[in-house]
Amino acid sequence: MSSNKLGNQWATLDKDLNRISHVEYATAYVSRPLVGLGIALAFIVLAGLAASVLFGDFPSNFVVIAAAGFGAYMALNIGANDVANNMGPAVGANALTMGGAIVIAALCESAGALLAGGDVVSTISKGIIDPAGMENSSVFIWAMMAALISSALWVNLATFVGAPVSTTHSVVGGVMGAGIAAAGFGAVSWPTMGTIAASWVISPVLGGAIAAAFLAFIKANIIYQDDKIAAARRWVPVLVGIMAGAFASYLALKGLKKIIKIDMPTALLIGVVLGALTYVITAPLIKRQSEGMENRNKSLKALFGIPLVLSAALLSFAHGANDVANAVGPLAAIVHASEFGNFAAKVSIPMWVMVIGAFGISFGLFLFGPKLIRMVGSQITKLNPMRAYCVALSAAITVIVASWLGLPVSSTHIAVGGVFGVGFYREWHAERRLRNSVAKRPEAKRIAPEERRRRKLVRRSHFMTIVAAWVITVPAAAAMSAVIFLILNAIVG
Known part of the structure; x- marks a missing residue:
């Protein structure tokens, strides 16, 4: 066999192998979403099997x-x-x-x-309907x-289109x-619905205003100072102390209801004490961390990194304690009504129901969460540690203010409102800086209206989608x- 013919055979073999590798790559790319769906479906089936074993032979x-399966589906969507x-x-x-x-949040x-999820939940979601009206x-x-079913389907649809929505409001609806x-x-109860609509x-307005105020x-006080590092040594411990105090009060009010009931004055006192303690501990640490840093904004970002991670972890803990019960409330109501043959305004949530909620959130976050995390974190507006810190802090403070005013609020609306703010x-x-520079130097080039619209720092398409x-x-x-x-009702009736 000639060397030319042999070379052609090798070239043909290379082409065939290349086609196979492309097919394998395409198969892996297509099957990647199916893996997540398969794991999610397996979790839903396991939740149903667990319910059949744990609930008893009623x-x-x-x-x-069926309710356990849909409850697991809802928990996946919350995650x-x-x-x-x-x-x-x-x-x-x-x-x-x-x-x-994903690991920290899960x-x-x-x-x-x-650990801290409410052991008693209003099965009618905060008095929305009167159970006595049911036949x-x-x-x-x-x-x-x-x-x-409807709330889970709606949250699933919102996730698909890339819109962060309130799962609590979905359950309410x-x-x-x-x-x-x-x-x-x-x-x-239309007054209750009116209050929820006001929220x-x-x-979002309160969350956005507080986040904007802290960024200002x-x-x-730090970014526009001549000596940024000296200003950071003075103010970062104060800001971290405020954050610690706000989260201490937030967790005392919202996250520890199962362990102990705490009123607003006590929660604020706890926040003041822990905030002051945090300031005392943080001041020397920030001073040591800032030694040798260059006098520029990049150095400041490093000082806000750890507080931001801690705030994200605390927000997740409080969210798990507060919102999971809302999601599994209808499931707990079904379990109670099926077991005792009646319905009550408040029932205890069985531990296995809370386990479905907790694990479902973790699986949903791991399998499908990155899309919304990227959207909230980077696609609405550009965030750095200082801006993100303002968003996290505004979430905690807004919940405290809303609790003081007696308003039901959504953690989703507050956090996303903070990003918008x-x-x-x-x-x-x-x-404002552009107008000032033009006023001081009339010869400065004015930016055309079209270019100014292009330079908007909040993406209007995401803003309109989310608000809608x-x-x-x-x-x-x-x-x-x-x-x-x-x-x-038609099928079973």
């Missing part, structure tokens, strides 16, 4: 198994959507890697749910099942829609829930 056992708001700023600021954020969310326990069970379909408009506006303070403040500040998703969350979940309830 006549309505199949209802509890994919809601948790991104706590970890997004830290990842966007490069204080945490995506893997590190551990802290699970710990918050299992019997069977109607109540199907109403709660419809609420669970689901319960309201099923309640209306089951017992009419009179079954809904749609108050949560940091710019004026930081971005819009930067836009306003940049415009917030506005329609409750009515959309309510409409879906009403339809699902009517279908379920």
Whole structure:
């Protein structure tokens, strides 16, 4: 055989092998999403099997198994959507890697749910509907099942389009829609719904205003000082102390209800004491860390890195303690009604239900969370450790202020509102500096309106998508829930 012919054979073999490698690469690329879906489906099935073993041999056992499966589906969606708001700023600021954020969030969310999660939950989601309006326990069970399915489907859809929404508001809408379909408009507590609707506006605006105020303070007192490092030594320990105090009060109010009931004055006192203690500990550490640093903004970012990571972990713990119960509330209601044949305004959440919630959040975050984490952390506006720190701090302070005012708020709306607040403040500040420079130097080149619009620091497309998703969350979940309830009632009736 000639060498030319042999060379052609090798060339043909190389082409064939190259095609195979391309096919393998394409197969791996296509199957990657299917792996996540497969793991999620396996978790849902395991949740149903666990319910069949742990719940006992009741006549309505199949209802509890189905509810456990949908509860697991809901928990997966919370992990994919809601948790991104706590970890997004830290990842966007490069204080945490995506893997590190997922590990910390999974551990802290699970710990918050299992150690400090509320052991008593309002199964009608804070008095939205009157259980007495239901004909019997069977109607109540199907109403709660419809609420669970619809809220999970809505959060899944929001995650798919890249919109961080409130899972608590999704549950609220689901319960309201099923309640209306089951017992009419009179079954809904409209004053409660009015207060929740007010929180749609108050949560993000308050969170954004507080985040912007802290960023303005940091710019004026640290970033724009001649000696940035000296200014940081003076103010960073104060800011870290404020953060520690705010989170101590936040966790005392929201995260420790299962262990001990704490009123507002006591929570604030705890915050003041721990904040002062943190300042005393932090001041020498910041001084030591800042020795030898260059007098520039990059050095300042390093000083805010560790406080930002800690704040993200604390936010996740408090979220697990506070919001998981809301998500598994309808499941707990179904379990109670199936077991005792009646329904109550408040029931205890069985531990196995909380375990489904905690593990579901962890799996959802690991499998589907990176998309929303990237969106919140880097695609709305550019974040650095100082800006992300302002977002995290505003979340804790806003919850305290809202609790003091007696307003129900969404951690999702507060955190994303904080990101918007930081971005819009930067836009306003940049415009003001531009106007001042033009006023001082008339010969300075003015920027054309088209170029100015292009330089906006908050992406308007994301802003409009997120606000639209917030506005329609409750009515959309309510409409879906009403339809699902009517279908379920027709099938079993």
